[in-house]
Amino acid sequence: xxxxxxxxxxxxxxxxxxxxxxxxxxxxxxxxxxxxxxxxxxxxxxxxxxxxxxxxxxxxxxxxxxxxxxxxxxxxxxxxxxxxxxxxxxxxxxxxxxxxxxxxxxxxxxxxxxxxxxxxxxxxxxxxxxxxxxxxxxxxxxxxxxxxxxxxxxxxxxxxxxxxxxxxxxxxxxxxxxxxxxxxxxxxxxxxxxxxxxxxxxxxxxxxxxxxxxxxxxxxxxxxxxxxxxxxxxxxxxxxxxxxxxxxxxxxxxxxxxxxxxxxxxxxxxxxxxxxxxxxxxxxxxxxxxxxxxxxxxxxxxxxxxxxxxxxxxxxxxxxxxxxxxxxxxxxxxxxxxxxxxxxxxxxxxxxxxxxxxxxxxxxxxxxxxxxxxxxxxxxxxxxxxxxxxxxxxxxxxxxxxxxxxxxxxxxxxxxxxxxxxxxxxxxxxxxxxxxxxxxxxxxxxxxxxxxxxxxxxxxxx
Numbered sequence: 001x002x003x004x005x006x007x008x009x010x011x012x013x014x015x016x017x018x019x020x021x022x023x024x025x026x027x028x029x030x031x032x033x034x035x036x037x038x039x040x041x042x043x044x045x046x047x048x049x050x051x052x053x054x055x056x057x058x059x060x061x062x063x064x065x066x067x068x069x070x071x072x073x074x075x076x077x078x079x080x081x082x083x084x085x086x087x088x089x090x091x092x093x094x095x096x097x098x099x100x101x102x103x104x105x106x107x108x109x110x111x112x113x114x115x116x117x118x119x120x121x122x123x124x125x126x127x128x129x130x131x132x133x134x135x136x137x138x139x140x141x142x143x144x145x146x147x148x149x150x151x152x153x154x155x156x157x158x159x160x161x162x163x164x165x166x167x168x169x170x171x172x173x174x175x176x177x178x179x180x181x182x183x184x185x186x187x188x189x190x191x192x193x194x195x196x197x198x199x200x201x202x203x204x205x206x207x208x209x210x211x212x213x214x215x216x217x218x219x220x221x222x223x224x225x226x227x228x229x230x231x232x233x234x235x236x237x238x239x240x241x242x243x244x245x246x247x248x249x250x251x252x253x254x255x256x257x258x259x260x261x262x263x264x265x266x267x268x269x270x271x272x273x274x275x276x277x278x279x280x281x282x283x284x285x286x287x288x289x290x291x292x293x294x295x296x297x298x299x300x301x302x303x304x305x306x307x308x309x310x311x312x313x314x315x316x317x318x319x320x321x322x323x324x325x326x327x328x329x330x331x332x333x334x335x336x337x338x339x340x341x342x343x344x345x346x347x348x349x350x351x352x353x354x355x356x357x358x359x360x361x362x363x364x365x366x367x368x369x370x371x372x373x374x375x376x377x378x379x380x381x382x383x384x385x386x387x388x389x390x391x392x393x394x395x396x397x398x399x400x401x402x403x404x405x406x407x408x409x410x411x412x413x414x415x416x417x418x419x420x421x422x423x424x425x426x427x428x429x430x431x432x433x434x435x436x437x438x439x440x441x442x443x444x445x446x447x448x449x450x451x452x453x454x455x456x457x458x459x460x461x462x
Contacts, residue, residue: 019047019056020055021055022044022046026043028214028218029042029217029218030183030219030220031222032183032184032185033226034222035184035226037184037226040179040180041175042059042177043174043175044057044173044174045075045171046174048172049169051166053166054161055172055174057159057160057161057176059159059212060212063180063181063209064085064180064210065178065179065180065181069083069160070178071083071160071174071177073173074172075171075172076172078165080164081163081164084160085158086158086161093142095150096120096142099120100122100123103131104118104145104146105145105148106145108137109139109140118131118137119131120145125139126139158211182208182211183207185205185207187205187331187332187333188202188205188334189201189202189284189330189336189354190203191336192338192346194339194340197287197290198291199286200286200326202284202330203281204221204265204280204281204282204283205278205280206273206280206281208278208279209275209276212275213273213274213277214272216270216271218267219266220264220266222263223265265283289326291318292318293316294406294407295312295370295373295407296312297410298412299409300412300414303379304379304384305379307377308376310376310409312370312407313366313367313368313369314367316364316367317365319360319363320357320363322359328359330356330363331356332353332354332356333354334352335354336350352365372399372402373400373401373446374397375397378393378394379392380393387462388462389415390458390459394454394455395454395456396451396452397446397451397452398446398450399446399448399450403448404447405445407444408442410442411439411456412438412439413460420458422440422458423456424455429444429452430443442456
């Protein structure tokens with residue numbers, strides 16, 4: 001009944017008695033991007049009359065990008081002449097704004113108001129010039145105004161209005177495609193650490209501020225940076241458009257897969273996304289992922305200072321491979337990490353934002369600063385001349401905790417040269433790996449209450 005009232009009001013508003021294409025029983029497919037945009041493919045069916053008429057397509061979001069709207073008609077032979085996007089919604093304020101300089105009824109102020117008629121002059125405050133006396137009244141309340149009709153440009157909800165011609169009466173199939181802003185998605189991860197293994201659960205969070213609900217929609221989320229043209233904010237939402245055809249976004253099997261240089265995540269069931277709603281849908285649930293945990297410090301400063309403290313970041317690293325019980329492209333998002341203590345109580349231990357991580361790549365996450373590992377670095381040899389530099393650094397580190405730790409020091413030589421000589425006293429429980437010509441990584445295992453000291457020297461001619 002409510003739908004019939006709204007449809008009648010909308011048709012009366014538009015000044016004709018033609019067909020409303022309601023949003024009930026539509027088949028919606030929606031691809032959501034993580035840049036505040038979505039591509040909607042909405043298929044509906046409606047009974048139309050023969051001849052020239054107007055169709056009113058309800059349920060279009062207020063944030064629709066009108067230049068992207070593409071309707072395709074099938075089932076009947078039709079000709080589409082024009083398309084309008086109607087978005088000026090009925091409200092007391094908008095009714096007043098659209099009635100300025102028009103004659104309407106109103107109640108005067110006071111305990112015994114009388115019904116009169118006059119021309120609306122302004123809205124704030126509401127001022128009316130009475131027809132008979134010519135007096136100008138400043139009304140106490142906007143609700144004292146009585147409207148004769150609804151302004152022709154106003155409707156009950158944003159809608160597309162098509163002027164078209166049908167060769168005969170019957171069922172018309174409408175396939176509507178458009179882009180809209182106001183919808184976005186992001187991924188959130190929950191990572192539970194165990195001894196040597198971790199569990200990873202991922203959630204897709206969809207946020208809908210587009211202005212309409214999407215009932216029983218088939219949802220696809222696309223991960224990746226899709227190029228878009230910057231808006232000049234000069235949209236004319238009443239502009240006319242010719243109908244064209246466009247291929248719909250492919251509907252693949254229910255799974256994560258590569259797609260045109262991106263990755264798509266097809267939700268395996270239909271969902272309703274209400275307006276002003278955030279919906280969370282689980283899309284990853286992996287267990288038994290092996291990882292390594294270590295502390296890492298970086299040194300890229302080699303000037304002639306005295307002594308500086310070393311701070312180690314508590315880090316975990318695991319491989320995003322099927323062999324490691326994972327092997328799925330991870331869209332960017334926030335990873336929140338948890339771990340149980342000896343009494344099985346769970347604690348939050350850190351979080352980090354990640355960028356898109358493809359399959360077969362390493363995932364490195366920082367939990368925070370290590371509490372029990374302390375150390376210093378000190379320049380013990382320094383010689384700098386024109387096109388020459390020779391620096392020796394002594395590293396002293398201590399594990400004051402109760403468990404063995406793996407520590408890494410990444411040394412970035414801050415220069416380029418024709419000849420580079422490097423030396424170190426790192427040995428035994430300390431190993432060194434050359435990551436590239438200017439970066440070395442030292443790995444040191446320290447037992448509880450153990451300390452270690454070594455030197456690293458480089459000589460550069462450039």
